Amino acid sequence: xxxxxxxxxxxxxxxxxxxxxxxxxxxxxxxxxxxxxxxxxxxxxxxxxxxxxxxxxxxxxxxxxxxxxxxxxxxxxxxxxxxxxxxxxxxxxxxxxxxxxxxxxxxxxxxxxxx
Amino acid sequence: xxxxxxxxxxxxxxxxxxxxxxxxxxxxxxxxxxxxxxxxxxxxxxxxxxxxxxxxxxxxxxxxxxxxxxxxxxxxxxxxxxxxxxxxxxxxxxxxxxxxxxxxxxxxxxxxxxx
DNA sequence: CTGAATCCCAAATGATACTG
DNA sequence: CAGTATCATTTGGGATTCAG
Numbered sequence: 001x002x003x004x005x006x007x008x009x010x011x012x013x014x015x016x017x018x019x020x021x022x023x024x025x026x027x028x029x030x031x032x033x034x035x036x037x038x039x040x041x042x043x044x045x046x047x048x049x050x051x052x053x054x055x056x057x058x059x060x061x062x063x064x065x066x067x068x069x070x071x072x073x074x075x076x077x078x079x080x081x082x083x084x085x086x087x088x089x090x091x092x093x094x095x096x097x098x099x100x101x102x103x104x105x106x107x108x109x110x111x112x113x114x115x
Numbered sequence: 116x117x118x119x120x121x122x123x124x125x126x127x128x129x130x131x132x133x134x135x136x137x138x139x140x141x142x143x144x145x146x147x148x149x150x151x152x153x154x155x156x157x158x159x160x161x162x163x164x165x166x167x168x169x170x171x172x173x174x175x176x177x178x179x180x181x182x183x184x185x186x187x188x189x190x191x192x193x194x195x196x197x198x199x200x201x202x203x204x205x206x207x208x209x210x211x212x213x214x215x216x217x218x219x220x221x222x223x224x225x226x227x228x229x230x
Numbered sequence: 231c232t233g234a235a236t237c238c239c240a241a242a243t244g245a246t247a248c249t250g
Numbered sequence: 251c252a253g254t255a256t257c258a259t260t261t262g263g264g265a266t267t268c269a270g
Contacts, residue, residue: 017222018146026141082231107132197251
């Protein structure tokens with residue numbers, strides 16, 4: 001375990017701040033979840049699951065939890081039966097959107113050039 | 116296809132173009148490699164290895180290859196002994212820099228808010 | 231409806247030794 | 251110097267089942 005090799009935000013020991021951002025939005029579904037919440041606004045768990053084709057319940061739960069920990073999304077649970085849980089972007093999450101927009105644009109151009 | 120990944124962009128269907136961009140710049144060292152090349156310009160293999168603390172030869176080779184396949188960096192090898200190999204950003208790679216800049220800014224703010 | 235708990239496999243990364 | 255090759259380990263993610 002040679003030296004400075006800790007990626008965790010909580011440890012503040014990283015090689016550059018890009019990695020923090022990357023750590024938060026990478027993962028197979030995170031960007032898509034953020035993109036969906038950013039474009040369509042507040043959504044319930046089941047709605048998200050329907051919007052994001054192919055995702056399993058486990059992965060959705062897992063990545064939502066991760067995003068919530070990072071304070072990128074907010075989870076609001078209404079104590080009713082059957083339960084209602086709504087997710088939305090936080091202030092930090094909203095400030096992530098311009099980056100996703102640019103990544104979207106870059107990706108579109110990249111595809112265009114490769115045809 | 117472990118390790119030496121094929122260029123999936125040409126054959127995969129994506130759910131959104133953000134994922135293409137993410138596929139290219141994620142991976143444990145890719146962003147750092149791009150950032151270094153973007154900030155410091157053309158670099159030799161060994162210089163990169165020294166600049167990026169903690170990376171192994173294998174990972175550097177591997178991710179450089181991946182980035183080259185994606186046409187994000189250019190590899191120029193001079194046939195001398197001992198060999199000289201220089202890496203630099205392509206046009207596409209350069210157009211990735213603004214995104215990395217924004218991720219850097221976002222990350223710095225994120226850290227600041229979490230202290 | 232939302233989500234926790236397991237089990238399992240594939241993929242990513244790391245350690246180390248070797249080479250033209 | 252700039253890589254390969256091989257093996258070991260860690261991590262990420264999918265399928266399935268259970269639960270409040």
